[in-house]
Amino acid sequence: MVENVRGDFAEIGVWRGEASRKLIRLSSSQGKKIHLFDSFSGMDEPGSFDSGFHPKGRFDTGGLAGFRSIMKSHGFSDNEYFAYDGFIPTCFEKVPNNVRFSFVIIDVDYYVPTRDTLNWIWPLISRGGILVLDDFKPMNDMECSKAINEFLRERNDYYRLDFLNFQLFLRKEV
Numbered sequence: 082m083v084e085n086v087r088g089d090f091a092e093i094g095v096w097r098g099e100a101s102r103k104l105i106r107l108s109s110s111q112g113k114k115i116h117l118f119d120s121f122s123g124m125d126e127p128g129s130f131d132s133g134f135h136p137k138g139r140f141d142t143g144g145l146a147g148f149r150s151i152m153k154s155h156g157f158s159d160n161e162y163f164a165y166d167g168f169i170p171t172c173f174e175k176v177p178n179n180v181r182f183s184f185v186i187i188d189v190d191y192y193v194p195t196r197d198t199l200n201w202i203w204p205l206i207s208r209g210g211i212l213v214l215d216d217f218k219p220m221n222d223m224e225c226s227k228a229i230n231e232f233l234r235e236r237n238d239y240y241r242l243d244f245l246n247f248q249l250f251l252r253k254e255v
């Protein structure tokens with residue numbers, strides 16, 4: 082899949098780490114690091130392109146400490162992953178400048194954080210790397226789908242690999 086592509090793994094929007102735990106195993110099997118991003122205090126206020134289906138604070142895990150404790154209860158120690166707390170884009174500020182990615186999942190539901198994440202992370206994904214965009218409903222031009230539709234219109238350096246269960250898989254052009 083991305084074994085031969087340079088760069089770490091990342092998940093943006095991790096909630097209780099269910100997908101993260103699978104990604105930790107996958108990244109370490111490829112000898113790569115993994116970076117996990119979340120407010121860890123749940124959703125921010127919905128914006129004008131969001132339905133408001135998720136009120137502020139939904140998916141709160143009790144801060145980074147709460148998240149780490151959930152991960153420990155599943156057998157994952159702190160040193161198996163890097164975690165960055167804070168709202169997007171503040172949580173991106175502590176990532177070292179030389180970090181590049183080979184596999185990224187974005188799952189933050191709302192328009193502005195999805196747009197800001199795409200703007201930040203796309204240039205950091207290596208050529209041949211894979212980006213997974215969750216909850217994409219192409220005909221519903223709201224929330225994360227609006228940001229994804231804009232991204233797809235504005236860029237041409239990707240291939241569509243698959244679209245399955247509302248998850249869009251893109252590969253960055255080699």
Ligand SMILES: C[S@@+](CC[C@H](N)C(=O)[O-])C[C@H]1O[C@@H](n2cnc3c(N)ncnc32)[C@H](O)[C@@H]1O
Pocket residue numbers: 093094095096097098099100101118119120121122123124125139140141167168169188189190191194
């Ligand atoms: C649907 S949940 C993610 C589920 C997770 N990917 C999984 O597979 O279990 C969305 C997550 O995005 C986070 N999130 C949403 N908006 C955010 C923002 N503006 N900044 C940081 N985190 C945000 C929420 O805290 C929540 O944990």
